[in-house]
Amino acid sequence: MSIANRCRSLYFNNEALSEKYLRLSVVRPQLKRHCILVGIRVLHTAIWLFFAGCIVAIPFAGIQGRLRWTAVLTGLVVVEGVVLAANRGRCPLTDLGGRYTEERADNFDIYLPLWLARHNKTIFGTLFALGELSLLGRWLIACR
Numbered sequence: 001m002s003i004a005n006r007c008r009s010l011y012f013n014n015e016a017l018s019e020k021y022l023r024l025s026v027v028r029p030q031l032k033r034h035c036i037l038v039g040i041r042v043l044h045t046a047i048w049l050f051f052a053g054c055i056v057a058i059p060f061a062g063i064q065g066r067l068r069w070t071a072v073l074t075g076l077v078v079v080e081g082v083v084l085a086a087n088r089g090r091c092p093l094t095d096l097g098g099r100y101t102e103e104r105a106d107n108f109d110i111y112l113p114l115w116l117a118r119h120n121k122t123i124f125g126t127l128f129a130l131g132e133l134s135l136l137g138r139w140l141i142a143c144r
Contacts, residue, residue, distance in 0.1 A: 037100040037109075044093040045111040048120075051080050055124050058131035062138050070135055077128055089121075 054073045061070040084091060097109030107117035116123070 033100045037097055040093055040097040040100070041109055041111055044091065044097070044109055047093070048110060048112065051077060052124060055128045055131065058128070059134045062131070062135035067139075074132065074135075084121075 054076050058070055058073050058077075061067075061073060087095070091109075094109045098104070101108060105114060105117075107114050110117060112120070
């Protein structure tokens with residue numbers, strides 16, 4: 001009997017072995033989906049950290065008189081806002097992450113605490129607006 005025929009007979013005749021392969025055929029796709037979701041969450045968190053840093057840096061750059069940096073940071077945040085607006089207020093990574101899980105908590109696609117993920121736009125939208133207002137105030141004072 002050839003090696004290939006022995007393997008086939010083992011695969012088809014051994015119930016324990018068949019069970020193992022059956023479980024692996026179910027577990028592997030789930031594991032793959034989980035790994036993809038983890039990658040999306042890591043990427044989403046890194047992008048969130050970048051833009052949160054931009055929003056927090058705007059008033060500090062304005063206070064230091066670094067108007068070019070402030071304009072660049074503001075432009076980046078505005079581009080992010082346009083992307084969100086074009087996607088009906090949702091990050092495109094949220095939709096992508098939704099393909100790999102049934103979970104729909106506010107933080108299913110990002111490594112943030114639930115309360116922060118839930119109020120993210122309100123908190124950072126307010127911080128962005130306050131930063132821009134402080135920059136405008138500084139600019140008006142400098143123009144006098």
